Amino acid sequence: MTSSTSPSAISFADLGLPKPLLTSLSELGYENPSPIQAASIPILLEGKDLLGQAQTGTGKTAAFALPMLTSLDPKKSHPQLLVLAPTRELAIQVAEAFQRYSRNMGFSVLPIYGGQSYDNQLRQLKRGTQIVVGTPGRVMDHIRRGTLKLDQLQALVLDEADEMLRMGFIDDVEWILKHTPQERQIALFSATMPKEIQKVANTYLSNPEHVKIENKTTTASTIRQRFSLVNNNQKLSAFARVLEVEETEGVIVFVRTKLATVDVADKLSARGYRCQALNGDVPQNQREKVVEKMKRGQLDILVATDVAARGLDIDRISHVINFDIPLDTESYIHRIGRTGRAGRTGEAILFVTPRERRLLNAIERATKSPMEPMDIPSASDINKKRALNFKQRIADAVDKVDLERYRQLVTECIQEGDHDPETIAAALVYISQETKPLFETEKDFKPSEREFDRGDRSRRDRDRGRGKSNARDSRDSAHGNRNKKSRDRKGSHRSEDMQAYRIEVGRNDGVKPGNIVGAIANEADIDSKHIGHIKISDNYSTVDLPKGMPKAAFKKLQKAYVCGKPMDLSESE
Ligand code: AMP
Numbered sequence: 001m002t003s004s005t006s007p008s009a010i011s012f013a014d015l016g017l018p019k020p021l022l023t024s025l026s027e028l029g030y031e032n033p034s035p036i037q038a039a040s041i042p043i044l045l046e047g048k049d050l051l052g053q054a055q056t057g058t059g060k061t062a063a064f065a066l067p068m069l070t071s072l073d074p075k076k077s078h079p080q081l082l083v084l085a086p087t088r089e090l091a092i093q094v095a096e097a098f099q100r101y102s103r104n105m106g107f108s109v110l111p112i113y114g115g116q117s118y119d120n121q122l123r124q125l126k127r128g129t130q131i132v133v134g135t136p137g138r139v140m141d142h143i144r145r146g147t148l149k150l151d152q153l154q155a156l157v158l159d160e161a162d163e164m165l166r167m168g169f170i171d172d173v174e175w176i177l178k179h180t181p182q183e184r185q186i187a188l189f190s191a192t193m194p195k196e197i198q199k200v201a202n203t204y205l206s207n208p209e210h211v212k213i214e215n216k217t218t219t220a221s222t223i224r225q226r227f228s229l230v231n232n233n234q235k236l237s238a239f240a241r242v243l244e245v246e247e248t249e250g251v252i253v254f255v256r257t258k259l260a261t262v263d264v265a266d267k268l269s270a271r272g273y274r275c276q277a278l279n280g281d282v283p284q285n286q287r288e289k290v291v292e293k294m295k296r297g298q299l300d301i302l303v304a305t306d307v308a309a310r311g312l313d314i315d316r317i318s319h320v321i322n323f324d325i326p327l328d329t330e331s332y333i334h335r336i337g338r339t340g341r342a343g344r345t346g347e348a349i350l351f352v353t354p355r356e357r358r359l360l361n362a363i364e365r366a367t368k369s370p371m372e373p374m375d376i377p378s379a380s381d382i383n384k385k386r387a388l389n390f391k392q393r394i395a396d397a398v399d400k401v402d403l404e405r406y407r408q409l410v411t412e413c414i415q416e417g418d419h420d421p422e423t424i425a426a427a428l429v430y431i432s433q434e435t436k437p438l439f440e441t442e443k444d445f446k447p448s449e450r451e452f453d454r455g456d457r458s459r460r461d462r463d464r465g466r467g468k469s470n471a472r473d474s475r476d477s478a479h480g481n482r483n484k485k486s487r488d489r490k491g492s493h494r495s496e497d498m499q500a501y502r503i504e505v506g507r508n509d510g511v512k513p514g515n516i517v518g519a520i521a522n523e524a525d526i527d528s529k530h531i532g533h534i535k536i537s538d539n540y541s542t543v544d545l546p547k548g549m550p551k552a553a554f555k556k557l558q559k560a561y562v563c564g565k566p567m568d569l570s571e572s573e
Helices: 019-028 035-045 060-069 088-101 118-127 136-145 161-166 170-178 195-204 232-245 258-270 284-296 329-336 354-367 379-400 404-417 421-432 455-472 481-488 513-524 551-559
Strands: 050-053 081-084 109-112 131-134 155-158 185-190 209-213 223-229 250-254 275-278 301-304 317-322 346-352 498-503 534-536 541-546
Touching: 019 060, 019 088, 035 050, 035 060, 035 185, 035 209, 050 060, 060 088, 060 155, 060 185, 081 088, 081 136, 081 170, 088 109, 088 131, 109 118, 109 136, 118 136, 131 136, 136 170, 161 170, 161 185, 161 195, 170 195, 185 195, 223 354, 232 258, 232 317, 232 346, 232 379, 232 551, 258 275, 258 301, 275 284, 317 329, 329 346, 329 354, 346 354, 404 421, 513 534, 513 541, 513 551
Parallel strands: 050 185, 050 209, 081 131, 081 155, 109 131, 155 185, 223 346, 250 301, 250 317, 275 301, 317 346
Antiparallel strands: 498 541, 534 541
């Protein structure tokens, strides 16, 4: 099946998903299925095999996770679904997605990958789990050892199959396929379909339905399209800089979820922008008012989901900001079509996180127009612009305001204080800055600058390397052991740039320093060398982490799991 269905045409309920899943999706703020989801979910719900062509960032995880969750039984504790992924990073991401989607259903999800201690995995496998998400090498090991039994497996997903091929896992994947029962459903997802993958599909899938999303290929030539590489937690300040430097009129900011519309709109309002969130929950009459305000220039920015912005026709939109990259190229085309209307030119800016680069390529291919790379304005650009604006304000005041009274005051200041007029004027500029300094002193904006952001760019490559060695040599490499000695030292001295955090998982849960390092490194993109002393007590542990952790990283860690238990991270006194 080839689909070019607009993402906004169908709802998750239309696809036949049960109530607990619909509840989770609405709690997550998902409004509508992406095209790959709309096409795949009904097929998988029917129990058919599926061959899907899609890459990361299109929503493919939910495309298989949601329907497959409906056929599993939480009361039975043996593995019923196995997902194979090329890297530990993806395995963790997919396992987390399963946890999020199934939170109202009571399943246990276990990620297993090389580099993590066997003890923990064995304990969890013994305790019972319905969903296993793993890298091929480690999954093979567990099957060989008899610790992962697949005799009652109902379904199997091969995720990023072409990546598994590229990384030399294809024999392992076939070996695993041969160790699964005859009657099981298979979904195979791959960004490309090289002949080796087609061969696997022909051999192991039975009468699979094909799903490929057909891309629209038209964008208006009146729209300049640019992209900038940023990390997630830099997007807001990057956007604020763009707003300062570019000449904007109305701006529409696109994000992925309802929750994000409110979050981003709140943050922009706090920075003084006239801004409103527009999502599927905003009632029609309210929506009309907001659109009207935007048309009249009483609002500067709308923060919207794809669904909410459907059909928006506002001439004065000068900029479309793709704050979150869209899940499919067609949405991209819909989005940027909100600018460049009524014969005007428009600007479309796309924020891409390093791991979404492939999606950027897909958009460029679909629109048949390469995008211009764009630097986020530097501190010096901002300062030049502010100086220019400031001079303009002075010129306007000189033109339009009766300055006589003020002139007298300045004359008095000059005479009484024995200062020259330039010094007095400079002092006035200083005073007029109030709480916001006129000049930006921050270093220039680069995605790689902040400690907590470093992971994104290099992680995937690193993981690939690790994955490879896992497949070839699947012995446990005990991730985190490098620094283990120093972490275990009693009474280790905390350096000034570190802070102690407490997590609610301790010795009684079977936790070891390596588990904590692995979880924190993966969840918050913190390089393991920045994870300091770890002290394990019976019911909790403490860990030293760099000071000034961004809120987003902290939140992620609060929700993260170690040894099957939520970390519940908090600052330790
Ligand atoms: P994936 O391609 O599965 O890696 O998903 C990319 C991102 O899109 C993830 O952050 C998902 O949580 C998010 N996502 C997936 N489906 C939807 C949807 N229908 N609406 C909003 N966000 C989604």
